[in-house]
Every structure is written in C-alpha cells, then in structure tokens.
Amino acid sequence: MTAILWLRRDLRLDDNPALQAALATGAAVLPVYIHAPDEESPWEPGGASRWWLHASLRSLDAALRERGSRLHIARGDSLNVLKQLAAETGATQVHWSRLYDPSTRERDTRIKQALRAAGLRCESHGSALLFEPWEISTAEHQPYRVFSAFWRACVKALTEPRPVAAPDRLPPPPEIDGGVSLDALGLLPRIPWDDGLKATWNPGEFSARERTEEFLDGQVADYSELRDQPGIPGTSRLAPHLHFGEISPRRILSMVIERFGDPTAKPVEAFVREVGWREFGYHLLYHFPQTPTEPLNRQFADFPWASAEVEAQLRAWQRGQTGIPMVDAGMRELWHSGWMHNRVRMVVASFLTKNLLIPWQDGARWFWDTLVDADLASNTLGWQWTAGCGADAAPYFRVFNPVRQGERFDPDGRYVRRWCPELRELPDKYLHQPWAAPETLLRSAGVKLGESYPAPMVDLGKSRARALAAYEQVKG
DNA sequence: AGTAGGTTGAC
DNA sequence: TCAACCTAC
Numbered sequence A: 001m002t003a004i005l006w007l008r009r010d011l012r013l014d015d016n017p018a019l020q021a022a023l024a025t026g027a028a029v030l031p032v033y034i035h036a037p038d039e040e041s042p043w044e045p046g047g048a049s050r051w052w053l054h055a056s057l058r059s060l061d062a063a064l065r066e067r068g069s070r071l072h073i074a075r076g077d078s079l080n081v082l083k084q085l086a087a088e089t090g091a092t093q094v095h096w097s098r099l100y101d102p103s104t105r106e107r108d109t110r111i112k113q114a115l116r117a118a119g120l121r122c123e124s125h126g127s128a129l130l131f132e133p134w135e136i137s138t139a140e141h142q143p144y145r146v147f148s149a150f151w152r153a154c155v156k157a158l159t160e161p162r163p164v165a166a167p168d169r170l171p172p173p174p175e176i177d178g179g180v181s182l183d184a185l186g187l188l189p190r191i192p193w194d195d196g197l198k199a200t201w202n203p204g205e206f207s208a209r210e211r212t213e214e215f216l217d218g219q220v221a222d223y224s225e226l227r228d229q230p231g232i233p234g235t236s237r238l239a240p241h242l243h244f245g246e247i248s249p250r251r252i253l254s255m256v257i258e259r260f261g262d263p264t265a266k267p268v269e270a271f272v273r274e275v276g277w278r279e280f281g282y283h284l285l286y287h288f289p290q291t292p293t294e295p296l297n298r299q300f301a302d303f304p305w306a307s308a309e310v311e312a313q314l315r316a317w318q319r320g321q322t323g324i325p326m327v328d329a330g331m332r333e334l335w336h337s338g339w340m341h342n343r344v345r346m347v348v349a350s351f352l353t354k355n356l357l358i359p360w361q362d363g364a365r366w367f368w369d370t371l372v373d374a375d376l377a378s379n380t381l382g383w384q385w386t387a388g389c390g391a392d393a394a395p396y397f398r399v400f401n402p403v404r405q406g407e408r409f410d411p412d413g414r415y416v417r418r419w420c421p422e423l424r425e426l427p428d429k430y431l432h433q434p435w436a437a438p439e440t441l442l443r444s445a446g447v448k449l450g451e452s453y454p455a456p457m458v459d460l461g462k463s464r465a466r467a468l469a470a471y472e473q474v475k476g
Numbered sequence B: 001a002g003t004a005g006g007t008t009g010a011c
Numbered sequence C: 001t002c003a004a005c006c007t008a009c
Helices: A017-024 A047-066 A078-089 A102-117 A147-157 A195-200 A205-217 A219-226 A239-243 A249-260 A269-287 A298-302 A310-318 A325-337 A342-355 A360-370 A376-387 A402-409 A414-419 A439-444 A460-472
Strands: A002-007 A028-035 A072-075 A091-097 A121-125
Touching: A002 A017, A002 A078, A017 A028, A017 A091, A017 A121, A028 A047, A028 A078, A047 A195, A047 A205, A047 A360, A072 A078, A078 A091, A078 A102, A102 A121, A147 A269, A195 A325, A205 A219, A205 A239, A205 A249, A219 A269, A249 A269, A269 A376, A310 A325, A310 A342, A310 A360, A325 A342, A325 A360, A325 A402, A325 A414, A342 A360, A342 A376, A342 A402, A342 A460, A360 A376
Parallel strands: A002 A028, A002 A091, A028 A072, A091 A121
Antiparallel strands: none
16 A cells, blocks of 8 residues: 655655655655646746755655655656556555645646546645635635735734654655656756856755754844845745745744744744745735736736836846846846845835836746746735735835935945945945946946946936826826 | 935934 | 934825
C-alpha cells in the first residue's frame, strides 16, 4: 500500500499536514513533484521563480534522502501522472496542500473528482495560511475589503498553532521507473543571468527556518522603525520562502509566541501584521479571482491610462533608466536580486501607475517575471492597492513623490548609491534629484545628465498634476 | 503605507 | 529659520 504526497508549493517537511496525513496511513509514502507550468497559465512561474523552485526542490530532495526517502520528479499532465503513479505503486491515497489561485484551484478540483471517481482517497490540506479564505468573514457573511477590519477579525480568532515538526525518518518510497531529473525540468536560465540571485538567496526549508530564527532574534526588535529604510536590512526577507511553502505561517507564529508571548503586542506586532497582509491577499484572491487582471473597483474599468509612448516608457522603467534615482535603484535591485524592498515597491509602482499613467497590470506582470517572491495573491493586492482600484486602496490622490520618499527613507543615500553607482559622488542634498543640482556640482561628481545617468523622463510636478486630473474622473 | 501648502511657535 | 502640526486634495 502506498500514499502519494503531491508536493507543489509546500516544499517542506515541517508543519506539513499533507505529509502527516500520508504518514498516518502507515503506508509507504511517495513524495512527488509534477512540473506542469501550463496548468498555471496565464501565471506560470517567471524566470526568477523558476530559479528559486529549482534550488528549493533540490533542497527538499536532499532533506527527504537524509530521512530515507526521496523526491520523485515528473513532468506532464498532472492528472495523468498521478493516475499512472497510482497504478504503478498501487497507491490508494493522494494528499496535497491547497493552492488558492484560480487556475490551480480549478485544476485541483478537477483532479480530485477524477481521482475519487477512480476509487482513490484524495485529500487537500490547508497549510499555506493561518486562516482558510472562507473562515474569516464580515458580520454580513461577506468577504472583507478593508485590511484593518480583516486583521481585527483574524486577531480575534487567532489561537496558538501546534505545528508538527519534520519527522526524523520517513518510510522508503516504493521502487518505480520513470521520472525525470531536476535538471531536465529546465528551470535554470540558459543564459546565466542568475549571479545576483545566487549571491542574495539560499532557497530551501533549512535556510527559511534559519532566516526566521535570525530575524526573530535580531531585526524584529527594530522592525517597525527600520523596515521602511531600504538601505538597511531591517525586513525579514521571508516572502520567497513563504511563497514556496518552505516555512509555514503557523510555524512563524509559533516561533513568535515562543519568544514574545502575545504576537499582537510590541515589538513583534508590526511584523505579524505583515503576515496578516499576506493572509488578506489570499482572502481577496480567493473571493475575487478575477482581480489579477481586473480592477476590484469597477469604476476603474474605463480609467484613462496613457496610450502614447507607453512601450518606451515601460521599458525605461523596467530597466531602471527613468532618471528618478529612487525608482531606478528599486528597479535595478529587482533585476539584480529578484527582490525589491517593500517601501521601494510602493514608490516604483506609484511612479508607473500615476506619474506615467501606465496600467498597473503591466507593472504586475513585470514583477511576476522578475521577483523570486512572485505570488499572485500578494502581487495583485499590492498593485491594485497602489493603483487605487483595489481593496483598502490608497486614495486616488495618494501619489508618492520619489524625491521626498528618498529623502525620508534613504536619508544617507546608501540605497541609491548602491544601485545607481554613477550618482555616488553626488552630495545627499541632490542625490535624489540630480536634475536640481548646480552644473558645477554635477561636473565635479562626474554626472552628466542624459549621458552618465538619464535626465528625468517626466517632470514629477506636472505628471503628478496629470495623475490627479485622471483620477478625478473615477472619483465617482 | 502621501503630498503640498499653509500656520504656529520655538529658537 | 525650521520643525511640528493641520488640512485639502
């Protein structure tokens, strides 16, 4: 007898209810990963995500082997693969952790019905969230659209999780033919552009746990103060680990409670609330599955986005060549490391959607392709929030001024100097707005606008006024 | 999770 | 002169 453990975005052995359920059968357990990106269309993982996935699968396989098991890797139609494996091993059960994005939800429902019809026991388990999206609702039994109310309800329902640790030993998997090597999945880039990712990240469950411990024993104490400064490593950087399920939010909460007691009290409250934003994103994606492409607020259906010059402007934004230091620093950090500090994500998103009036969907798609933590729920929430068309949206008039943001959150210019080294010699006063610097100062800093660094592609004041006028139309 | 433009009050 | 605070957008 065999139980199949179908692993997808729960690439861990700790606090994995699907694994525990498979083990509880007392049968042989076959851990399987099936590569079928087309089943996630139109949101198949982008280049940075695939890089992470490769490393995470390798790490998972190593952890399984240490415990007497191994990861079976297959590719192709997920249902066919599962049926074949069940036939070959005589498996009677399949267990997996739930996903919440529209394509995989639909696929998993179909697969569950088909496998059950074929006589298999088939169970999906909640493991990616503190609360399933349907467990939290307003007094009127509606989904929440405002974060503060959503989080209040979550906090009220919060109980101390009791995550089950990774087992020391696993039953040996049945001997089977077939499968493919990890390398054969072609997840790594053919042209090696991943040096920055390698230098920045350690995917895998072990590193996820280590990172969490390090953060909770260190930076979290100053999180509410330092998390907004992109030049300082004050954030947890756990998002990609969470996205691939290398650590569960239940484990994180449990570690928080272990160290601090009340997770909603200082100093950890601000960090736990960020875990809450992640929950909110999943809540919204589940209840409003059209939002990855459609504005939640219907008034935005005919928002007057810019049409002329958009392609060239979008490319300048993507490449970090807008001439606005804070924006360019962020976009270059993203391209180099597959990640961008959250404060800067808001700045570059506001610049794209408001100063350039380029549709938020274009920005969301670029983030999707370049972020190692690309997550449909969080990405959709973030972009709709910035554009002003989503849940708990920034009021239409909230336009970030990237100069002021730079002066407030990167006051010593450490962040901009790191990612825009051609501006390094400029004094702090002009670092965030080189176009305002006197000519002599630019010359002595070796900056030639339009040559060594771009002239600003738009006037911030004028484009802000244009955005306010455009948003005036949807104010209702 | 904002900005700009004003007023106020401490130097 | 400048930070702190207030308010409209």
